[in-house]
Structures are given as structure tokens and as C-alpha cells.
Amino acid sequence: MIALGFTVMCLIFGTTFLAIKVGIDAGLAPFYSASIRFIAAGGLLFVYMLWKKKAALSLLWRKETMLTGFLITFGTFSTLYWAEQHISSGLAAVLSATGPIMILLLQTIRTRQRAPFLSAAGCAVGFAGVFVLMLPGLKLDFSYMWLAGCLVVLLGELCYSGGALYSKSVMNRRPDESPLALNAAQMLFGGFLLLILSLVVEQPRPDQILSVPALGSILYLTVAGSMIGHSLFYWLIAKTNPVFPSTWLYISPLIAMGLGSLVYGEAFSWVSAAGALIILAGIILVNLRSLQTLLVGRKQAAPTPLQNHAESA
Known part of the structure; x- marks a missing residue:
């Protein structure tokens, strides 16, 4: 069951980027479709947690929920949905995988401590991979909106990284609260922020x-992406350890890139594939110590760079 759950989670997280692209190409306003997804998913999960008596209504208006929802759901997905109007789903998926590298950089700035050599090298390798990944687009079909889309995804990952660090500190202060309830509440709050943004700038119908x-697209992203995928993530943490479920990050971006090319006809080049592999190599270096711990079978807390990255797409 664990192997099946992990496989399904990787497939879900690897297909959500294409599902976003399909919805946008079908005429959905980006912020509007994102708001429907997260209000529905967050609302249903939160009602379920209330029914299970693992959440309280007061969680919805706590400042921790509001700040986490602003950064993780609103900041990450307003940028991603907007960007997928101008870049391919595969490119968006691989750029989104830079979240752990962003987290390490923010940790280093916050603590004012030098990062370990391998982690610092992983950051350098990862950002070199970003340049290689973007190189074909810069040379062949460059447009300012394409470049803006790439940069906006990276900005969204910076928002995610700040939210992940903050949510980690919240969970440390409140160990008795369900992570799934906290995630549902922040999705709900972030979804309403996305709806407000949509009403202001998109006038959705x-x-x-x-x-x-x-x-x-909306049904798949709501049910599979935001409910089943996230629930499998936390289920795998409970059944295994905090590190193993997070290794989806090394698999799903490649699924997204291959699926976008094979199914949706998105442009593909071996240079882009090399860039994606370089980025993943950088992420592995950033988290090498924790992966070594996983391989030798010792249990320990997951590293911040990989924790709580269930916000795939």
C-alpha cells in the first residue's frame, strides 16, 4: 500500500501543472479558477476535520492561518496560474521545484549562518540549472511575457519558501494541532484572497x-491535486517517516515535463531536459544529508527544505 500511495501521489503532483494549463487554455480566468479550486478543496477538508473533531472554527481567523494562506496558497498559486498563460506546464513544473533551494537561502539569511558546503553548492547548481532550462526559450522564441512568466514562478516559490518556514515554526509551537487541518484552513483563506483578486482584475463569469x-481541470485539481494528493502526503508521513514522501520532488517535475511534451505537444529540447536534471541535482545536494539518513533507515525529523512541500501545483 505504501508503494502504491507514493506512486499515485507522484503521478498526481506530476499532472497538476498540465491540468492548470488545460483549464487556462479552455478560457478559465487564472485567478478565478485557482480560487474555486482552493475554496472548494480547503472548505471540504476543513469541514471533514471539524467532523472528526481535529479542528476548531477559530483556526480560520488566526493570524498564523492568514499569513500562511497569503504566502503558500495566494502567493504561490496566483503567480503560477498567471505564468502558465505564457510558459509551458513542464517549464512551470521544473521551475516550481526550486522551492527547497529558496528555503535554504531564506534560512541562511534569517539565521545569518553559513550554509554547509554541499548545500551551498546545491544552490549554485540549482540556479545554474534554471539558466540552462530557460536557455532555449531565451535563444529561440524569446518574448518579454515568456521571461516574465518564468520569473513570476520563481517569485511564487520565494513566497512558498517563506510560508513553509513560517508554517514549520507554527507547527513546532502547536504540535497537537493536525497539519492537515492547518493546511485546509490556509487553503481556504488563500482561496478567498484569490477570489478577491479575480473580482478586482478579471471580472470573471x-x-x-x-x-x-x-x-x-477544476475538478481534477480540486479533488486529486488538492485533496487526494495532500492527504496521501500526510498519510505517507504517518506510515513511513517525514523524509520519504518528500522525495516526490525528484520525480514529479520530470513527469510533468514529459507529459506536457507527449500529451499536449509542448516544445521540448534536450537542453531543457538537461536543465531540469541539473536543477534536481542541486535539490539533491541541498538535502543530501537527510537523504543519506533515509537510505540508512534511521528516523529523524525532515529538513525544512522538503517539509510541507505538498503545494505542488
């Missing part, structure tokens, strides 16, 4: 979701 591709 409900009939946008009536086409089969648009409705299918």
Missing part, C-alpha cells in the same frame, strides 16, 4: 467553467 476541459 461563472459560465467560464461550463466547458468540459475547464470543468475537468
Whole structure:
């Protein structure tokens, strides 16, 4: 069951980027579709946690929930959904994988302590991979909106990284609270922020979701991406250890890139594939010590760079 759960989680997290692209290409306003997804997913999960008596309504208006929701759901996904109007889903997926590297940089700045050599090398390798990944687009079909899309995804990962560090400190202060309840509450709050943004800048229409591709995109992202995928992530943590489930990060971006090319006809080059592999190599270096711990079978707390990265797409 553990192997099956891990496989399903990797497949879900590897397909959500393409599902976002399908919805946007079907005419969905980016912020509007994101808001529907997270309000629905967060609301259903939070009601379930209330029914299980593992959450309290007061969680919805706590400042911790608001700040986490602003950074992790609103900051990460407003940028990602906007960017996928201008870049491929595979490129968005691999750029989104830079989250652990961003977290290490923020940790280093916050603590004012020098990062270990391998971790610092991992950051350098990762950002070199970002340049290689973007190189074909810079040379062949450059546009300012394409470049803006790439940079906006990286900005969203910076928001995610700040939110992940903050949510980690919240969970340390409140160890008795369910991480799934906290995640549901922050998705709900971030979803309402996305809806407000949509009403201000997009003037969305409900009939946008009536086409089969648009409705299918929202349903898949809500049920599979935000509910099943996240629940499997926390289930695997409970059944194994905090490090193992997070290794999806080395698999799903490659799934997303291959799927976008094979199924959706997105441009693919071996230079881009090399860039993706370089980025993943950098992420492995950043988290090498924890991965070594996983391989030798010793249990210990997961590193901050990989924890709580269930916000795949």
C-alpha cells in the first residue's frame, strides 16, 4: 500500500501543472479558477476535520492561518496560474521545484549562518540549472511575457519558501494541532484572497467553467491535486517517516515535463531536459544529508527544505 500511495501521489503532483494549463487554455480566468479550486478543496477538508473533531472554527481567523494562506496558497498559486498563460506546464513544473533551494537561502539569511558546503553548492547548481532550462526559450522564441512568466514562478516559490518556514515554526509551537487541518484552513483563506483578486482584475463569469476541459481541470485539481494528493502526503508521513514522501520532488517535475511534451505537444529540447536534471541535482545536494539518513533507515525529523512541500501545483 505504501508503494502504491507514493506512486499515485507522484503521478498526481506530476499532472497538476498540465491540468492548470488545460483549464487556462479552455478560457478559465487564472485567478478565478485557482480560487474555486482552493475554496472548494480547503472548505471540504476543513469541514471533514471539524467532523472528526481535529479542528476548531477559530483556526480560520488566526493570524498564523492568514499569513500562511497569503504566502503558500495566494502567493504561490496566483503567480503560477498567471505564468502558465505564457510558459509551458513542464517549464512551470521544473521551475516550481526550486522551492527547497529558496528555503535554504531564506534560512541562511534569517539565521545569518553559513550554509554547509554541499548545500551551498546545491544552490549554485540549482540556479545554474534554471539558466540552462530557460536557455532555449531565451535563444529561440524569446518574448518579454515568456521571461516574465518564468520569473513570476520563481517569485511564487520565494513566497512558498517563506510560508513553509513560517508554517514549520507554527507547527513546532502547536504540535497537537493536525497539519492537515492547518493546511485546509490556509487553503481556504488563500482561496478567498484569490477570489478577491479575480473580482478586482478579471471580472470573471461563472459560465467560464461550463466547458468540459475547464470543468475537468477544476475538478481534477480540486479533488486529486488538492485533496487526494495532500492527504496521501500526510498519510505517507504517518506510515513511513517525514523524509520519504518528500522525495516526490525528484520525480514529479520530470513527469510533468514529459507529459506536457507527449500529451499536449509542448516544445521540448534536450537542453531543457538537461536543465531540469541539473536543477534536481542541486535539490539533491541541498538535502543530501537527510537523504543519506533515509537510505540508512534511521528516523529523524525532515529538513525544512522538503517539509510541507505538498503545494505542488
